Amino acid sequence: MNTVAEVVTRAREAQSAYESYTQEQVDAVVTAVAWAGYSNAESLAELAVQETGLGNYEDKVRKNRRKTFGTLRDLKHARSVGVIDENRARGITKIAKPVGVIAASTPITNPAATPIHNMLVTLKGRNAIVLAPHPKADGTCGTLVRLVHQELHKVGVPTDIVQHFSLKSDDKAHSKERLRELMEAVDLVLVTAGPASVRAAYQSGTPALGVGRGNVPVLIDASANVEDAADKIASSATFDYATSCSSENSLFIEESVYVTVLNALQSRGGYLVSREEKTLLAEALWKEGGLNRELVAQSPRIVAETAGIDATDAKFFLVEEEGIGKAFPFSGEKIAPVVTVYRWRNFSDAVQTIQRILEYQGLGHSIGIHSTNEEHIKVLAHRTKVCRVLVNQAHCIGNGGDFANGLDFTLSLASGTWGGNSTSDNITYKHFLNITRLSRPISATPPTEEELFGDYWDNFGHDAP
Incomplete structure (x- = not known):
C-alpha cells in the first residue's frame, strides 16, 4: 500500500509536467478521461453494485453515462488555460493557473460517477488528482483509474496526474488517519461524502470544498x-x-x-x-x-x-x-x-x-x-x-x-454556509483554478460626493465637513 508521501510526490511531478499543456492538449486529456468512463459505463455499474450492494445496475449505467456526457458538454468549450477573460474597459485580464494536487474523497453511493466527474473538473485546470474512495467502493475506483490510465497513455500525458489512494483496512482508525494525512499533504481537498468527512476536510488545515446533506x-x-x-x-x-x-x-x-x-x-x-x-x-x-x-x-x-x-x-x-x-x-x-x-x-x-x-x-x-x-x-x-x-x-x-x-453538471452539490460549506455552487472546474488578475491603468472616473451621498442627504440631511 502506497504511502501519502509517495503518492503526493508522484502527483506533484506529473502535475508539474501537465502544467505546461496548452488548452487543446488539456481538452484532449479531459476527453480521454470522459471516454474511459462513458465507454465502460456498463462494467463500472456492474462492479459498483456487486462491490457496494447499493442501488441498481440499470440506473448506475444511466448515471455514469449521463453525468459524464453532461460534464464533458459543460467543459468542451470552456477556457481554463492562460487568458480566459479580458475586460478592456476595466483594464483587467484574467489568467487561469492550476491549484496543484487535489485530494478527492468519494462516496460509496456513487463509486464510479463521482470519481469520473471529479477527474474531469480537476484535470480541466491542469491539476493532478488523488482519489480516495470509501473503503467499500475501493475496487470500483481502482478499476476506473486503470481504465483512465489506458486512455491517458494514448494522449501521452503522465498517468500520475490521476491516482487511486486506497483507504481499505480492517482498522477504521487507520483508514481515517490515512485520509487525514492525505488531506494535509495536498493543495486542495474535495469531499463528496458524509458530514464527518466534510468536517475532517475543513479541519485539515488545507483549503477544502465540501457538500451538504440532502433531505x-x-x-x-x-x-x-x-x-x-x-x-x-x-x-x-x-x-x-x-x-x-x-x-x-x-x-x-x-x-x-x-x-x-x-x-x-x-x-x-x-x-x-x-x-x-x-x-x-x-x-x-x-x-x-x-x-x-x-x-x-x-x-x-x-x-x-x-x-x-x-x-x-x-x-x-x-x-x-x-x-x-x-x-x-x-x-x-x-x-x-x-x-x-x-x-x-x-x-x-x-x-x-x-x-x-x-x-x-x-x-x-x-x-x-x-x-x-x-x-x-x-x-x-x-x-x-x-x-x-x-x-x-x-x-x-x-x-x-x-x-x-x-x-x-456535477455530483458535488455544496450547501453554502447554511449547510456548513464554503460555497453554494454546483462544484465544477471553476473551483479548481487559481486566477491571476492582470490590472492595467485606465482613465480615472471618480464619482462626485453628490452622486454617492445625494439620496442620503435628501432623506436625512447632512452637515458639511
Whole structure:
C-alpha cells in the first residue's frame, strides 16, 4: 500500500509536467478521461453494485453515462488555460493557473460517477488528482483509474496526474488517519461524502470544498400538472434506489389536490402504508438512533420484506406524516425509496414547515416545487435557505445539472454556509483554478460626493465637513 508521501510526490511531478499543456492538449486529456468512463459505463455499474450492494445496475449505467456526457458538454468549450477573460474597459485580464494536487474523497453511493466527474473538473485546470474512495467502493475506483490510465497513455500525458489512494483496512482508525494525512499533504481537498468527512476536510488545515446533506422537500400546489408531477417524482424518487442526496424525501401537497396526487403516485407504483405498516417501516429503516445500513439504497422488495409489509410489487413507499424532528424520523433523509407526505392548506404555513424540515436536516441543499403559480414559485425561492429550487423537474435528475435546465453538471452539490460549506455552487472546474488578475491603468472616473451621498442627504440631511 502506497504511502501519502509517495503518492503526493508522484502527483506533484506529473502535475508539474501537465502544467505546461496548452488548452487543446488539456481538452484532449479531459476527453480521454470522459471516454474511459462513458465507454465502460456498463462494467463500472456492474462492479459498483456487486462491490457496494447499493442501488441498481440499470440506473448506475444511466448515471455514469449521463453525468459524464453532461460534464464533458459543460467543459468542451470552456477556457481554463492562460487568458480566459479580458475586460478592456476595466483594464483587467484574467489568467487561469492550476491549484496543484487535489485530494478527492468519494462516496460509496456513487463509486464510479463521482470519481469520473471529479477527474474531469480537476484535470480541466491542469491539476493532478488523488482519489480516495470509501473503503467499500475501493475496487470500483481502482478499476476506473486503470481504465483512465489506458486512455491517458494514448494522449501521452503522465498517468500520475490521476491516482487511486486506497483507504481499505480492517482498522477504521487507520483508514481515517490515512485520509487525514492525505488531506494535509495536498493543495486542495474535495469531499463528496458524509458530514464527518466534510468536517475532517475543513479541519485539515488545507483549503477544502465540501457538500451538504440532502433531505429534499418538494411542494405541489393546486396549479400543478398532476400527471407530469407524478411522473417526475416517481422516476426520480426511485432512481438508483435513492442513492442520490437530491432524491425527493418529502412531498408537501395542497389539500385540494392531495387525494388526486396520491392516486397518481399510487398508479405509478407508490404504496401508501397504513398506520401499522408505518410503524413496521420505521422499525426497519432506523436502528439505534440512525439509519439501518442494511436498508440504505436497497430495492423496495427488500425494504418491504425486511419491514414485514406485504407490498413486494411496490416501486416506492408513501408515508403520511405531520410532525418534524427526531421524534418523527420520516421527516429526515432516508436514502431509500420512501417518500414522506404532508398535507397543507395555507401556502405561507407550508413554506414555514418546509424551512423547519430543512433546519432539521438538509439546510442549504435544495427544494423543489411543482406549480404554474409564479408567485408561489418566487416566494418559496425567496423564503427558504437553500442553494437550489427546481421548478417542475425530476429532482434527482435535474439538481446536479440537466440538458433541460441551466445548472452545471456535477455530483458535488455544496450547501453554502447554511449547510456548513464554503460555497453554494454546483462544484465544477471553476473551483479548481487559481486566477491571476492582470490590472492595467485606465482613465480615472471618480464619482462626485453628490452622486454617492445625494439620496442620503435628501432623506436625512447632512452637515458639511
